[in-house]
Amino acid sequence: MVERIGRRPGRVMRAERIARRRAIPPDRHAPPDRRMRRSLPPLRAAVALTLLAGGLAACSGGGGGTPTLNWYINPDDGGQAKLAASCTKASGGKYKIKTSVLPNDATQQREQLVRRLAAKDSGLDIMSLDPVFVAEVANAGFLRPFTAAESKQFTDGVFPPAVQSSTWEGKLYAAPFWANTQLLWYRKSAAQKAGVDPSAPDFTWDKMIDAAVRTNTTVAAQGNRYEGYMVWINALISSAGGRIISDAEKGADATIEIDSPAGRQAATIIRKLARSKAASPTLSTDIEEQARSVLNGSRGGFMINWGYIWRAENGDAKAGVINKNIPADLGWARYPKVNANQDSKPPFGGIELGIGGYGKYRDTLAVDAVRCITTPENMKQYMIDTGNPAARAVVYDDPQIKKEFPMAGLIRDSINAASPRPITPYYTDVSGAVQSRWHPPASVDPNSTPRRSETFIRQVLRDQALL
Amino acid sequence: MMAAVQSAPAATKRRAGRAELSDRSRSERRLGLLLSAPAVIVMLLVTAYPLLNALYLSLFRYRITAPDDKKFVGLSNYWTALSDPLFWQNVFTTFIITFATVAVELVIGFGLAMVMHRALFARRTVRTAILLPYGIVTVISAFAWRYAFDLQSGFVNSWFGLGDYAWFSGRWSSLFVIVLSEIWKTTPFVSLLLLAGLAQVPNDLGEAATVDGATAWQRLRRVTIPNMKAAILVAVLFRTLDAWRIFDNVYIMTSGQQKTQTLSFLTYQQTITRTAIGLGDAVGVLLFLSVVLIAVVFIRGFRVDLSQVRGDR
Numbered sequence: 001m002v003e004r005i006g007r008r009p010g011r012v013m014r015a016e017r018i019a020r021r022r023a024i025p026p027d028r029h030a031p032p033d034r035r036m037r038r039s040l041p042p043l044r045a046a047v048a049l050t051l052l053a054g055g056l057a058a059c060s061g062g063g064g065g066t067p068t069l070n071w072y073i074n075p076d077d078g079g080q081a082k083l084a085a086s087c088t089k090a091s092g093g094k095y096k097i098k099t100s101v102l103p104n105d106a107t108q109q110r111e112q113l114v115r116r117l118a119a120k121d122s123g124l125d126i127m128s129l130d131p132v133f134v135a136e137v138a139n140a141g142f143l144r145p146f147t148a149a150e151s152k153q154f155t156d157g158v159f160p161p162a163v164q165s166s167t168w169e170g171k172l173y174a175a176p177f178w179a180n181t182q183l184l185w186y187r188k189s190a191a192q193k194a195g196v197d198p199s200a201p202d203f204t205w206d207k208m209i210d211a212a213v214r215t216n217t218t219v220a221a222q223g224n225r226y227e228g229y230m231v232w233i234n235a236l237i238s239s240a241g242g243r244i245i246s247d248a249e250k251g252a253d254a255t256i257e258i259d260s261p262a263g264r265q266a267a268t269i270i271r272k273l274a275r276s277k278a279a280s281p282t283l284s285t286d287i288e289e290q291a292r293s294v295l296n297g298s299r300g301g302f303m304i305n306w307g308y309i310w311r312a313e314n315g316d317a318k319a320g321v322i323n324k325n326i327p328a329d330l331g332w333a334r335y336p337k338v339n340a341n342q343d344s345k346p347p348f349g350g351i352e353l354g355i356g357g358y359g360k361y362r363d364t365l366a367v368d369a370v371r372c373i374t375t376p377e378n379m380k381q382y383m384i385d386t387g388n389p390a391a392r393a394v395v396y397d398d399p400q401i402k403k404e405f406p407m408a409g410l411i412r413d414s415i416n417a418a419s420p421r422p423i424t425p426y427y428t429d430v431s432g433a434v435q436s437r438w439h440p441p442a443s444v445d446p447n448s449t450p451r452r453s454e455t456f457i458r459q460v461l462r463d464q465a466l467l
Numbered sequence: 468m469m470a471a472v473q474s475a476p477a478a479t480k481r482r483a484g485r486a487e488l489s490d491r492s493r494s495e496r497r498l499g500l501l502l503s504a505p506a507v508i509v510m511l512l513v514t515a516y517p518l519l520n521a522l523y524l525s526l527f528r529y530r531i532t533a534p535d536d537k538k539f540v541g542l543s544n545y546w547t548a549l550s551d552p553l554f555w556q557n558v559f560t561t562f563i564i565t566f567a568t569v570a571v572e573l574v575i576g577f578g579l580a581m582v583m584h585r586a587l588f589a590r591r592t593v594r595t596a597i598l599l600p601y602g603i604v605t606v607i608s609a610f611a612w613r614y615a616f617d618l619q620s621g622f623v624n625s626w627f628g629l630g631d632y633a634w635f636s637g638r639w640s641s642l643f644v645i646v647l648s649e650i651w652k653t654t655p656f657v658s659l660l661l662l663a664g665l666a667q668v669p670n671d672l673g674e675a676a677t678v679d680g681a682t683a684w685q686r687l688r689r690v691t692i693p694n695m696k697a698a699i700l701v702a703v704l705f706r707t708l709d710a711w712r713i714f715d716n717v718y719i720m721t722s723g724q725q726k727t728q729t730l731s732f733l734t735y736q737q738t739i740t741r742t743a744i745g746l747g748d749a750v751g752v753l754l755f756l757s758v759v760l761i762a763v764v765f766i767r768g769f770r771v772d773l774s775q776v777r778g779d780r
Contacts, residue, residue: 111739118531140532225724251533281631282618293619425533428741439724440636463528463746466551467736
């Protein structure tokens with residue numbers, strides 16, 4: 001349309017008048033021809049660019065040009081986009097990685113990926129998967145399994161829980177990219193006032209809650225009805241020596257073991273905290289960030305939370321969002337124990353990279369790209385960029401990492417000792433069923449909640465109950 | 468919405484049956500049918516097909532992520548849903564939300580319609596101001612209300628001196644916020660429909676009543692409301708059907724926590740989150756049937772004449 005205005009003399013139509021008025025207000029008095037020419041180049045360029053971009057997207061990898069790999073990523077402030085750019089560069093023109101951001105919440109990320117994969121989306125080459133969902137998509141045949149040779153490379157020096165979470169029925173379906181775990185974060189001043197040492201070998205949940213109650217401080221946790229609450233429940237049960245489910249390979253007929261002494265111990269702790277003064281007033285809706293702001297609040301004491309806290313607290317203090325002195329007062333220790341004589345099993349999280357089973361380059365370029373993204377150097381770069389811990393242990397010996405993350409050694413040991421959440425293709429059902437019966441935290445009762453949740457999980461797995 | 472569309476021809480037929488048709492009205496009717504045919508065909512394509520497909524799938528135990536385990540189970544998904552206390556709890560929640568919102572919206576909406584109707588100056592400004600909330604995307608308004616009542620980012624608690632009262636930690640307080648935001652959001656819609664009704668009440672009637680010595684209250688009760696009954700019922704029907712399918716507010720504010728799950732949310736939860744397509748579709752079909760039931764009750768029971776909403780009498 002714009003071009004036509006320039007060429008056509010004489011009558012000016014209304015739309016054109018409007019277009020002119022909008023496009024070139026400054027020199028309204030110049031002759032029409034010149035006006036148009038002046039305003040055209042930017043417009044023309046914009047149109048051309050748009051068309052070009054559309055064309056590129058349409059024929060991505062079709063005939064000519066560099067093949068494009070679509071990488072669906074979880075939101076992370078640009079760390080993965082940066083890796084995509086550097087791997088694109090490193091490929092020397094073999095491929096180009098384009099990132100698309102998934103929703104914030106792990107459950108919603110899964111929803112979108114599953115929808116695309118179920119529709120056999122060929123434009124889904126690489127995806128950042130939460131470890132708990134690997135089994136489900138692998139079992140459905142949505143992922144391309146790695147060959148034995150590839151697997152060796154992707155698991156070399158990688159933390160065992162990450163490998164375990166990426167494996168389904170003996171095959172590696174995803175490449176561990178970064179690994180996460182929770183630490184006990186605390187205000188040194190609060191611990192001192194309570195006279196406790198969170199790093200002591202006999203520091204348990206009981207001691208922590210008592211200390212917080214005694215000094216009128218809080219123990220912040222994730223008690224909202226969402227995946228984070230499941231993380232907490234699973235860590236407590238594992239730390240008490242139990243597990244929620246076994247024989248997961250049997251799918252809907254797996255053995256449910258949540259009604260066990262360990263399950264009851266976990267319930268006792270959750271109940272005790274939720275009903276004490278030490279609980280955040282919004283415990284039943286708190287997610288990670290709310291827990292962090294409880295720790296930063298006037299009654300801040302202890303908190304279980306992921307590794308991103310260090311970066312977030314320092315960033316906020318620098319930006320003036322929180323008190324400048326908080327980072328210096330921030331202490332960290334391994335996830336608290338349930339029993340003093342039993343090592344805790346911290347939660348496990350992170351991201352694994354899966355290759356879509358329907359992508360055009362699933363056997364070639366996508367594997368190359370994943371190989372590039374998961375090199376120790378790139379993992380280190382990612383850890384420095386985003387604060388998300390690498391999946392390979394060797395990264396933690398790097399002097400730069402040690403300097404940036406004073407707790408790097410603790411994170412490494414915690415991930416090594418971490419206990420993954422149940423690895424089952426029905427994970428969403430298991431997790432949803434547990435959350436449904438264990439929420440709100442204050443309603444948990446060791447005498448009934450584990451038993452009721454065991455029955456309920458079984459019913460949900462067999463489609464005998466709504467969730 | 469679907470139900471309303473389906474029932475429209477039925478209503479026409481009923482009325483047409485009453486009187487003998489002239490040639491002209493018969494050919495007009497044929498023209499009408501022809502003109503609406505494309506729309507009906509599109510409706511059939513985009514609604515009838517998914518509906519039948521859902522009906523079919525609801526007879527299976529089927530998950531997208533476990534395609535090999537697909538198994539025909541007959542009506543057992545319906546039985547599972549209907550015998551599950553969660554289903555009835557959700558029905559109850561949905562009912563509470565529907566009842567509370569429709570009742571309050573009707574009262575406030577009527578007041579606003581009067582204001583819009585009677586406004587002497589700045590008419591357009593008044594109407595725009597009243598209709599503004601309706602123009603806001605529900606998801607955005609839901610976030611706004613959630614943040615307003617949130618303990619950390621909200622201002623409601625400090626305004627009313629509620630300390631650290633956690634609105635979204637209890638069932639009734641959560642429902643209160645959900646209902647409040649729903650009312651704020653959709654009252655303009657009700658008032659718009661009622662305004663159309665008000666405009667239909669002939670001025671002469673009110674004037675005649677005034678001459679007869681009727682007070683304002685009497686005029687409202689005896690003249691205005693009876694004359695706009697049809698518009699009121701249409702407003703109530705539309706809002707009831709909408710409120711019955713409420714999803715966005717619940718999804719954003721509580722994600723169904725604290726027993727605030729509604730029927731739509733339950734369907735979403737089974738179909739999308741759990742990918743339990745069979746069970747989810749069974750709940751979806753039940754939801755659809757309940758919507759049809761509401762529409763039938765209104766249209767047959769209260770004799771809502773949907774043509775009234777067009778303003779022709």
